Every structure is written in C-alpha cells, then in structure tokens.
Amino acid sequence: MRKEPRILHISAASRWGGGENHILNLCQEMDSASHIVLSRKGSDLSKRLKLENIEVYSAPLLTKFDLRFVWKIIVLCKKHKIDLIHIHDTTALTLSIMATYLSANLPPYILSKKTSFPIKDRKRTLYKYNHAQIKKILCVSDITRQITSEKVMDQEKLVTVYHGTSVPKENIGNIILREQFNIPKNAILVGTIANHIRAKNLETWVNTIDYIVNKLGHTNYHFLVIGSKTDRTASYLQRMKEKGLENYCHFSEFIPDASVLIPQFDISLMTSQSEGIPQFIYESFYYKVPVVATEVGGIPEIITNGENGFLSRPHDGVSLANKLVLLSQDRSLQEKFTKISYQRLLENYTTKRMAANTLAQYKEVLYGKNGTGS
Template sequence: MTILHVSAVRGWGGGENHIESLCHELKESNPEIVNIVLCVKGDLFNERLLKTDIITESAPLVTNLDLRYIFKIISVCKKYKVDIIHLHDSTAMTLSIIADKFYNLPPFIFSKKTSFPIRKKKSTLFKYNHPKIKKIICVSNESKKVTEEAIVDLSKLTTVYQGTSLLNKSSETPFTLREKFSISTSKKIIGTIGNHVDAKNLEVFIETANIIINIKKRTDFIFVQIGIFTERTEELLKRVKELNLENDILFLGYTPNASNFIPQFDAFLLTSEIEGMPEVLFESFYHKKPVVSTNVGGIPEIIENGVNGFLTAPKDAKALAEKLIYLFENQDLISKFVDISYKKLIEKFTGSKMAQNTLKEYKKLLNLT
C-alpha cells in the first residue's frame, strides 16, 4: 500500500506534526506501508521533513492554484504508483481535485483537523462533497458534528482521535527557560504553544496574565508563549507593552521541537477560541503538566472540568486566571489531574492508536478488510 500525503500549508503547526507522526508510526508498526509527503517547496515543513527518513516531494506554491503543484501531484502518483491520496488541508483538497481533471488520480481521504464550520458557499460544498473523496476523518466528535452540516453522504464521516507519538519524546532543549531568562524558582511558569493566528486568541492569554499580575498583584507567575510570529504579533506585543507586562510575558517565536519545553512549564494554558484536537494537550498529559483550557472543539472530549484539568468558556480571561490561581493554591489537584490525564493518554490518545485507526480506514477503502 502506498499513501501520498498532500499538504499545502505554509509554515509549521499541529497539522504538520500530525502528518509527521502518522508517517513515523506507520513505518514503525507497518513497514510495508509506503508513505510519501508532498509539501510546499522551501517552506518550513519541507525543511523539517528533509531531516527525517520520510520520503519527501515538494513543489512551488506561490498561489493556491499553482499549476506546478497541481502537476506535481500527478507526477508523484505516477512515480510511486500511489493507492490513496490523503489530503491534510482544504487547499490540498482543491489542488488535488483540479489535478484529477487532468489525470485519473487514486481515491482521496481528507483529514478534518479543525472545528471550523464548512462554509455554505456553492464551490466549497462541491469540493467537500466531491465523489473522489471517499472518507473524511475528523479529529474529534465535535469536528465530525460540525462537518456533518455540509456533507451530503454522512457515511463518509468518521472520527479518529489525534494522538501524540511516544517514539520521539524528549525534554532536550537548547536552553532552560529559568536560566536564560533568570526566572526565580519561586515563580510558576505558565506556558502555551501555538502560532500567532486568530484561532489561538492570544489576546486572552495576555489578558489572563494581566489579571493575575496587575489586578491580583501576584508576583509568583510568569507567562511563556512559543509559536510562529505573524502579522498579528505586532499588536500582541503592543498590548503587552501597554499593560507593562514586558517582564512577565515572554514571546519566544518559532522554536524547533517546542513541546520539549513543556517539562519546564508548571502548567499549560490554552486560550483558543477555535480548536480541533490540539496535540499540545496530549504532550502536556505525557509530561505530566496540569492543563487549564477553554472548552472549545474536541477539548471537552479529553478534559473533564475538575477531573483531569480545568475548562472555561472561550474569551473568559477572568475565569482562566481564577482557575490558574486556584490550581496552585490546591496543589493536591495537580497530582490528581496529571495522573488521570496520563492514563487517558496511554489508553486512548497515543500516536500508535491514531496510526492503526487511520490504517483501518485505508484498508476499508481498498477493500483489504
């Protein structure tokens, strides 16, 4: 079986990490499965893949309809005799559907990794209901529920929870946060990982810090944010300066193997407004760090409020701040939360389980089961 994974995302994020983990896990458990990744030439994901043993092909993608990328899909399918094309984002879907007009491509599987509703635009609905797409794999039941509103044939939809690979876990980092930034051991490091995009709502991350530090007058907290800077970064930094929080919030930008820093956090704070199934939470489970998060997307499917973490409504910085303070004033909760979360991870949310459940869908499509 030969699978072509198509990614048209520029940059690096959870979706790209998912592709990398899936390929590594399948190679470990099922070496007879050939995985090829087609990505944007010269981009961050391409650079990362070239340092791995994953078969990597690339093509330029200057616009979302770049013909060079479209014809690369065709040439890769011919070169490797691809059995299934696994699409990992909506642009990859568009490019592959166009490529299919020029050459009869193998069947498609699409991974729906967010809980964004599918737009009811005619061209968008046509794309998502294209007959070449035989299966839509959703990363959570919430993502599946949202996707159902736009899909005609609901039998195409299934849920395969994203998972974190246990093959490559590490806490090795180029520096330690406390040493590099002279953070006192008396301060709790509240960390988050995510690119500077709307969905992550880092404005709420800043406001949560503001409530704890400027309003509650707590001097025992410091906030660390890791993720790719974007056009939103300038406004975020401006807001930090306005609130006089330059010494209390550290923005590290893109950092390779960012999850390796999680063991240095005292808690993980997620302020997202929209999510699918963020892998950073599974990383936090693995490294036994407590989580305070908004209750969006598939997050309530893995965190039960007050049982293995704290959840609040989105955009509610006051509630997030209160939960963080309460967590560290009730230390016994931390060990309870992390123990339950770690057990959940091992039982349900490993990369190995994700890969095997995805492989089942590949086999169903090829009538191998």
C-alpha cells in the same frame, strides 16, 4: 499477502503546526516506505521530513491555484503508483480537486478535517468537500465530525480518528527556559505552545495575564508562549506594554520539538477560540503538567472540567485567570489532574492507536470493510 497501500500525503502549509506533526507521526508509526509526502516548497514540513529521512517532494505554491503544485500531484501518483491520497488541509484539498480535472486516473482521496471550523456555505466550497473522489473524511474529534456533517451530504464518509502523541525526544540542546528568559526560580511558569494565529486567540492570553497581575495583584507568575510569530504579534506586544506586563510574559520564537520543554512548565495554558484538539494538550498529559484551557473544539472530549483539568469559555480571561490561580495553589488537585490525564493518554490518545485507526480507514477505502476486497 496484500502489500501495505502506497500513500501520498499532501500538505499546503508553510509553517509547522499540529497538522504537520500529524503527518510526521503517521509516516513514523506506519511503514515509512509506503508513504511519500508532497509539500509546499520551502515549508517547515519539507525541511523536517528530510531530517527524518522520510521521502518528501515539494512544489511551488504562490497562489491557492498554482498549477505547478497540481501537476506535481499527478506526476507523483503515476511515478510511485500511489494507491490513495491523504489530504491534510483545505488548500491541499482545493489543489487535489483541481487535479481531478487534469487526470482521470487518480487514486481515491481521504481528507483529514483537523479543525472545528464550519464548512462555509459557498457553492465551490461545498462542491469540493462533497466531491466524489473523497471516500472518507477523518475528523479529529466528535465535535468536528458533528460540525462537518452539517455540510457533507454522505454521512457514511465521516469518521472520528483522534490524534495522539508519541514518546518525544529527550532534549533539544539543553534549553533552560528560566535562564534564557531570566525567570525567577520561585515564579510559577505558565507555558503555551502555539503559533500567533487567530485561532489561538492570544488576545485572551494577554487579558488573562492582565487580570492575574493587575487585578488580583499576583506577581509571582511568568507566562511564556513558544511558537511562530505572525503579523498579529506586534499588537500583542503593544497590548502587553500598555498593561505593564513586560516583566511577566515573553514570546519565544518557534522551537523544533518544543514539546520536550513542557516539563519545565508548572501549568499549561491554552486560550484558543477554535481548535480541533491541540497536540500541546496531549503532550502536557504525557509530561504530567496540569492544563487550563478553553472549552472549544474537541478539548472537552479529552478534558472533563474539574476532573482532569480546568475549562473556561473562550474569550473569558477572568475565568481562566481564576482557575489558573486556584490550580497553582492546590498541589493535590494538580496531582489528581495529571494522573487521570496521563492514564487517558496511554489508553486512548497515542500515535500508535491513531496510526492503526487511520490504516484501518485506508484499507476500508481500498479493499472494503473486511479488508479483503472483492
């Protein structure tokens, strides 16, 4: 019987996000003994995988072209007899392509395309995405695959593999959000899990709150974002202060396994301007919390507007506000949305299904479409 392929996952990310959660899920759902991970030294991913007893190595990454990280790829492939390299972000792709110049004996590559950002029309960027070492590009949604196809010459390499969610842990220290942030018991708690990065578009999050509180006059809502702060955070806080919103919204620091706090939300809100498909939405489906989101990336592939959630155009805080208020006032609609979303999750968007589909792609690259080789 053929052994499970030996996979090296490569991530250059520093903070924890959906992409890093994807790596953890893959290692846990498949035979973890067949997977090792190379991450940036000091990264959230490296720290988390060690806690989960997943074999992880790290290397310094002071620039996008740090040769110490490149050399580590080559050393690990030889030491562990790696069959295939799974690349998880654009910087990791750059480093992996650099490795092909230093070693002629590297295994084939699979790349995960986890965002709907178009590939830039630059010579070096096009070169690395079309590199012969890449045998498959796993796109997180159909729209991601469509956008990626515009710049990838070999369309046969592109395949959609949806991510998903698994049954989360039961608790993380009994955090009670209403007590921690002094949120009134009768306030409608609208939650978001997102790092303070450009793609999440928290400017629109502030604008949505401003419209609900200052234009519609609803003061029985409280908004909370859980995620890592960045150099953008100060501008959001300033905007909140200018609009007099300090009593209606808060930023929490990054909390590991924050998804288990979702049941404390009355509504989940996403204001992103660009996405693959956020893990936060899958997790809200699991916990039966209704979702209001922007219609970006692959989100419309899992939420049908008015059927199992509400969608608005990106940057449209007014529309998001109106739909959020409407949903909060209609209990039967909330129940309809969550029932359909939960069923869709179980049928299509579990980590078990994602892992099985990913493993099928690994084996196709290594052994051919029938999985038996020549």
